[in-house]
Amino acid sequence: MSSKALDYENLNENVKKCQYAVRGELYLRASELQKEGKKIIFTNVGNPHALGQKPLTFPRQVIALCQAPFLLDDPNVGLIFPADAIARAKQFLGMTSGGLGAYSDSRGIPGVRKEVAEFIERRDGYPSDPELIFLTDGASKGVMQILNSIIRGPSDGILVPVPQYPLYSASIQLLGGSLVPYYLEETANWGLDINDLRQSVAQARYKGITVRAMVIINPGNPTGQCLSVANLKQIIQFCHQENLVLLGDEVYQQNIYQDERPFISARKVLLDMGLPLSKEVQLVSFHTVSKGYWGECGQRGGYFEMTNIPPKAVEEIYKVASISLSPNVPGQIFMGLMVNPPKPGDISYDQYVRESKGILESLRRRAHMMTDGAMYSFPQIRLPPRAIETANKLGKAADVFYCLRLLEATGISTVPGSGFGQKEGVFHLRTTILPAEEDMPAIMESFKKFNDEFMEKYEDHKGYSRM
Amino acid sequence: MSSKALDYENLNENVKKCQYAVRGELYLRASELQKEGKKIIFTNVGNPHALGQKPLTFPRQVIALCQAPFLLDDPNVGLIFPADAIARAKQFLGMTSGGLGAYSDSRGIPGVRKEVAEFIERRDGYPSDPELIFLTDGASKGVMQILNSIIRGPSDGILVPVPQYPLYSASIQLLGGSLVPYYLEETANWGLDINDLRQSVAQARYKGITVRAMVIINPGNPTGQCLSVANLKQIIQFCHQENLVLLGDEVYQQNIYQDERPFISARKVLLDMGLPLSKEVQLVSFHTVSKGYWGECGQRGGYFEMTNIPPKAVEEIYKVASISLSPNVPGQIFMGLMVNPPKPGDISYDQYVRESKGILESLRRRAHMMTDGAMYSFPQIRLPPRAIETANKLGKAADVFYCLRLLEATGISTVPGSGFGQKEGVFHLRTTILPAEEDMPAIMESFKKFNDEFMEKYEDHKGYSRM
Incomplete structure (x- = not known):
């Protein structure tokens, strides 16, 4: 002892x-x-x-001004900050009460959640409800919050792709649940075979495990492939049949270095499928400022969006989030900036596009240098x-x-x-x-x-x- | 169903x-x-x-420059930032590889942990090891990490003062452990009676609970009192006898609005007690940039320091921290600034002292306005x-x-x-x-x-x- x-x-x-x-x-x-x-x-x-990799200039200008709001009154501020960064910083500060030094609501700043909802609507073609979007300290924290709500003990299983980013295996072990693996097929471009999925669930059930949720990483990590619409539809139908929450890790949605198969969100495919599935299949989707070409890992900004999760469960997830008071506020601002970047006509637009292209093209060349x-x-x-x-x-x-x-x-x-x-x-x-x-x-x-x-x-x- | x-x-x-x-x-x-x-x-x-409450100027200037490192090369930077803020930003950026946009080590930036160790040494008069200091997203996250390592199930109990800041009750419930209350005595200025403690432990044991740790909140939240050295000694001896980890929530150490009883850290009292206790009693101490007069709540910066925790346990705590990759990096810089603020002779020193005094004196007046x-x-x-x-x-x-x-x-x-x-x-x-x-x-x-x-x-x- x-x-x-x-x-x-x-x-x-x-x-x-x-x-x-x-x-x-x-x-x-x-x-x-x-x-x-x-x-x-x-x-x-x-x-x-x-x-x-150098940070993009515009978001860093905005966050610097938000951190030093006294600069907004400095007559010299225009010498080193462009007017649109100054305007954006004022806009963000207006969304908070107390700036970056105050705890926000535990779900994040309402104004930023609204920007995220608008981004999702533009991306998917369906409106999104800011009340169902929670900002988090990076996507990992969001994943852990949701898994923590689901997992009651070792007889609760989570379907996780293999190979997978080990956040999932580690979190499930830490929370005392059971990982139920399903294998991605290397010879089929790391595709997902729905029959293998069924088999994984059957095997788990045989061991007394109730499978509660299914993780998809799309685009894949570490494999890098996008799931096809057909494949996503099968997955959604499968979740419906088996009564699983679909957890869509979509943190690489900006990082597509091949043109054949674009990224399509699980939410768009689900809503395209119409009733009854669009109102019944439960989905939580994750995103972050760390991945993508922004690469702002150290800022720890992320969000999750809930679809078809009942209000009483959402309330409980809110309650648990509130124990940690609030996600870091600068990371929330980064998320707002990522989903709502400079627009054509803005002073900083050209520089933003030039810098973004520079990073994306270099990543693409490096990706092709390595593999496809x-x-x-x-x-x-x-x-x-x-x-x-x-x-x-x-x-x-x-x-x-x-x-x-x-x-x-x-x-x-x-x-x-x-x-x-x-x-x-x-x-x-x-x-x-x-x-x-x-x-x-x-x-x-x-x-x-x-x-x-x-x-x-x-x-x-x-x-x-x-x- | x-x-x-x-x-x-x-x-x-x-x-x-x-x-x-x-x-x-x-x-x-x-x-x-x-x-x-x-x-x-x-x-x-x-x-x-x-x-x-307005943020202090100097830390915000430094963090703004760290967020916008391209400003450091701007010929006009000296017009709106003082030279010591520029120097400090360069120093912090030199401690990271990749600035604020890069994940740090999961324990935090080594250079900042060194600054924290030096602060602790100045405060307590004993050296502190940066390898035993972990930076966190605010103190709450640190408390949850440590409780998560300790609690194995409902038969593990944690002694918590009543009244208490409900982070403790909520975290213990969330982690499936048992809260073992001990009562602070309102009629004795919210003091702690060691006999009541013994009784609480005895009652818990009778119910089959192994008490594993004891939380003290010093200065108290919500009660606001500082524990006396004599009381801290009793507590340390009690933890030694009962084999408890002492969890010292010391996030209010800056907020003392009465002069009779200063704040003294649990660590100083423990090390003052000498062998064998100083090498045997296990202590984890928590601090944050949210409380104190800085009040930088939204930045989510904190740390915990471990004393007498065996290396193999420290490694496991490190492993779990690594699942979330790293605490937010701007919050780490705030912690570095709080423990190592401007010094006499620095350009920004006078302003820093004036602003700090302004806040502290106003808090003191408000405290006296309300209660003592x-x-x-x-x-x-x-x-x-x-x-x-x-x-x-x-x-x-x-x-x-x-x-x-x-x-x-x-x-x-x-x-x-x-x-x-x-x-x-x-x-x-x-x-x-x-x-x-x-x-x-x-x-x-x-x-x-x-x-x-x-x-x-x-x-x-x-x-x-x-x-």
């Missing part, structure tokens, strides 16, 4: 159980190496500003049996072993596929396309060189081994 | 159970009245900027039996009834004492001293008028009733 009140042995078991590979063993080792002076290229998490995927790519690595054996001897998963070697050799910090989930015996790694464009060729060259040497070292050459 | 996947009936029971009076029935009714056009004075939560308490006051209301009867008939607690009538009559939004906990049959209300100083006399006058009329209406006059 432990002698301390707060010791590893007597921590909440769910805390101990949960795994979060994006900042797991690889990240910790990379941080150590960085402290020792090694140059590390962090591609483990989408954090573009950390890799040199979206923000993240998830290449398969075919590991030779001797590499797998060596990893096993070291007590490590084979892909963890590969990624650690890659890190030590090149400084490139990736995430092993096992952190995202993959089929037995198949290995991947996840990297982002976010290093500065000019660094990409050298990084890819050093990656390729490492991979060639690794494979040569561990591949069985007929009658010859270099080990 | 419910027909919807996410309906009130099948929500997580802990979500339904938790109560958060600070934004409960009174707040919701006040929000309704405000929408209908009534002027509401929100004193339900300490939110000074919402009630007209600190930021919040918690007056007892002696309700006549007929008022209690009337409330009962309406299905409301008597103090809720009183506060609702006060709200309807005057627009003053308070929190009934039942939301903070009080002894059976004794009633209080919680209000803050934060309305603008010039409005205070009128507010107090209108409060007094309402109270006189209420009492007259419900008091039994001999042989005569006005009802």
Whole structure:
């Protein structure tokens, strides 16, 4: 027995159980190496500003003015801030009572929620109700709030795609629920087979698990694909039949680097399907200022929108949000700016478009440089049996072993596929396309060189081994 | 049975159970009245900027520059920003990789954690380790992270003072643990009797509850008193005997409006006590930029510092923090500024001191205007039996009834004492001293008028009733 009140042995078991590979063993080792002076290229998490992406000017001007409202009375303010940024800052300050230093309503500033609702209406062609939009400290916090409302214990299951961004597995473990995996099919462009879904639910039920919700990540993370309308319709019908809340993680909706298949929101598809589904299928959709080409990760701005969630349940979600008082207010302003950016004719419009295009085109070139995927790519690595054996001897998963070697050799910090989930015996790694464009060729060259040497070292050459 | 996947009936029971009076029935009714056009004075939560307090200039200048780093190269920047704000912004940006738009380490920016450690060392006279300081989105989030690590289920108990700020009761309910109350003694200036504590623990044990931690709120919320060194020593010894983690909510450490008893941190008292206690008693201390006279509530900046928590447990707390990626970065910068403000000789020093003094002295005058308490006051209301009867008939607690009538009559939004906990049959209300100083006399006058009329209406006059 432990002698301390707060010791590893007597921590909440769910805390101990949960795994979060994006900042797991690889990240910790990379941080150590960085402290020792090694140059590390962090591609483990989408954090573009950390890799040199410059922030867009207009939103930063507006937020700077909101933070320093006394500047609005300074006769020199026009020398360093454009008039539309000044007007926008005044507009936001008018929406708050007390500016950025005051707690807002726990759901967020009503005026910003209205801007989000208008954005959704423009995007989907259906009106959206600001009262059903809650602003959050980034999308992750919103996902956790909703999962916390749903999960009552280990017999509540959540359908989660594999591979998946490990926020879902980690949150479900932390909240003491059961993750019910469904596999995306690598050979079918990471598509989703509705029959596999049915099988996953049947298997869970057999184990006594009630499946309560289904997560879709669209566009996919780490796979980067957009779901087709046909596929979304099947998913919505499936949720209707099985009485599941659909959780639509749509944080990558801006990041489409291929033209064949555009992003379409789950909400639009649902409402297009008409009655009775449009009034019956429950949907919560998530968005953020961190992803997209804005990449304002550190500001922690996000929202979720609820469709067909009964008012009494919405009230309870509001009550829980109120315990943390309010999401950070500057992050709320960023969300307002993202959904309502400068318009043609505004002083800052041209600069905003030029900067946005610059980032998006560079991301697109980098994406094509890497794979044809979206923000993240998830290449398969075919590991030779001797590499797998060596990893096993070291007590490590084979892909963890590969990624650690890659890190030590090149400084490139990736995430092993096992952190995202993959089929037995198949290995991947996840990297982002976010290093500065000019660094990409050298990084890819050093990656390729490492991979060639690794494979040569561990591949069985007929009658010859270099080990 | 419910027909919807996410309906009130099948929500997580802990979500339904938790109560958060600070934004409960009174707040919701006040929000309704405000929408209908009534002027509401929100004193339900300490939110000074919402009630007209101006932000301090220097921190806002620094954060504005950090948000708009391109201004640092603008030849006109010196016209509207002082040189020390520019230097400080450069210093903060140098601590991050990628500025405010990049996720930081999940524990916060190392450079800011170092500033916090230096502040703690200056305050307590003992060095502090930045690796044991985690920055958070306000203190509430830190409290929830630590409680989440401790609580395994309903048989884990947390000692919480009554009355208490309802963050604790709500979080414990949400996490499925058991609140073990100990009563502060109103007649002894809201002091803490160690024998009552022992009794609370004994009673909990009798019910099969293992008490794991003890919360102290020092200075008190809502009571506003500082604990004495002698009392803190008793508490520390008690935690040692009973093997409890001491959770020190010290968010009001700046807000002392009486001179007799200064604030002394639990950590200083613990380390002053020497071996073996200084190496054995586990302590987590919380602080924030929201309270104090800065009142930067909307920025959501906070920290917790861990003392005598074993490294393996710290690692697990770090892992869970990493699921949400990082606390908001602007809030971290505010924390850095609060613990390391302008120094004598700095260009902005005089203005910073003048503004700080202005706020503190006004708060002190308001506190004395209200009671001799600190930021919040918690007056007892002696309700006549007929008022209690009337409330009962309406299905409301008597103090809720009183506060609702006060709200309807005057627009003053308070929190009934039942939301903070009080002894059976004794009633209080919680209000803050934060309305603008010039409005205070009128507010107090209108409060007094309402109270006189209420009492007259419900008091039994001999042989005569006005009802």
